[in-house]
Amino acid sequence: MNYEIILFIIKLTLGGIAAFLAIFVMSKTRNAAWCFLVAGFLFSYAALVIELMAELGIFDVNAVKVAGLPLIPLICALVPSSMFITAFIIKLCKKQ
Numbered sequence: 001m002n003y004e005i006i007l008f009i010i011k012l013t014l015g016g017i018a019a020f021l022a023i024f025v026m027s028k029t030r031n032a033a034w035c036f037l038v039a040g041f042l043f044s045y046a047a048l049v050i051e052l053m054a055e056l057g058i059f060d061v062n063a064v065k066v067a068g069l070p071l072i073p074l075i076c077a078l079v080p081s082s083m084f085i086t087a088f089i090i091k092l093c094k095k096q
Helices: 003-028 032-055 071-093
Strands: none
Touching (some): 003 032, 032 071
16 A cells, blocks of 8 residues: 555544544634634645645646646645634734
């Protein structure tokens, strides 16, 4: 078996557990910082699924380009990080 497929299976399994726990945490708290953190984990998992579909040839991530850059990998790279950054900024700015 190809080692890349095994790594994707491990990433999907652990990412699925993290996504499930993130949804569970989101249902327990309504704090904005936590919601952005959970959204970051969910977008990370979605990016992993899109990466796997692209690797298997199911999905063409290079179909849409903006300024010469493929849009889908760009979104998959920027959205989770921006969610994490937003969560940390909210947490730092919140007075306790």
